[in-house]
Amino acid sequence: MKVSNRLAAMGMALMMPLAASADEQAASRLTTLLEPLETYSAEFEQQILDSSGSRLQSAEGTMWLSRPGKFRWEVDEPYQQVVVSDGEEVYLYDPDLAQVTVQPLDTRVTHTPALLLSGSADALGKDYEVERQQQGATETFTLVPKSPDTLFEQLKLVFHSEQLRGLRMSDSTGQQTTISFQDPQHNQSIDPAKFEFKIPENADVIRESR
Secondary structure (H helix, E strand, C coil), X not given: CCHHXXXXXXXXXXHHHHHXXXXXXXXXXXXXXXXXXXXXXXXXXXXXXXXXXXXXEEEEEEEEEECCCEEEEEEEECCCEEEEEECCEEEEEECCCCEEEEEECCCCHHHCHHHHHHCCHHHHHHHEEEEEEEECCEEEEEEEECCCCCCCCEEEEEEECCEEEEEEEECCCCCEEEEEEEEEEECCCCCHHHHCCCCCXXXXXXXXXX
């Protein structure tokens, strides 16, 4: 081996622990921000973009989270939709179709952003590669799932002054979803009934097993 190649190899070997340490520090910082978050609620605006950046869909609504594993996501405009997790099952209700889809709260579902936020912050470093960038009071964490059985390829969590203000997701097709939160409320009391769902009598029910 030439001296230059040997030095390059030594340099790479020295850099590897530093890269791992940076990833661990990013996961630790994200855990620090999420761990105290027992409840969270906010108004949201959501946009879905195709791979070229053209807008496919936009929506507005309200969301509530309660750890562990409970959330409610209500889309008001342009079409109503409700997603509720009671910690054991997830209900997706489409009023226009009068249809409810029920599925267990399994590991596949927990890779969705809502349950990622309402789940265990300690598991982030185990399930995701985490990178952190900071610009002023804004911190952006990029999460890449280690498991291929996920609904997105990359997720960004955006905090401003240590408050969660947005999510950005991209999938294997290049489609991107951006969600911005307004007037977020941290650790405020939320009525437990928010995380209960009563199936309407006239609704068709589709139950999915694990």
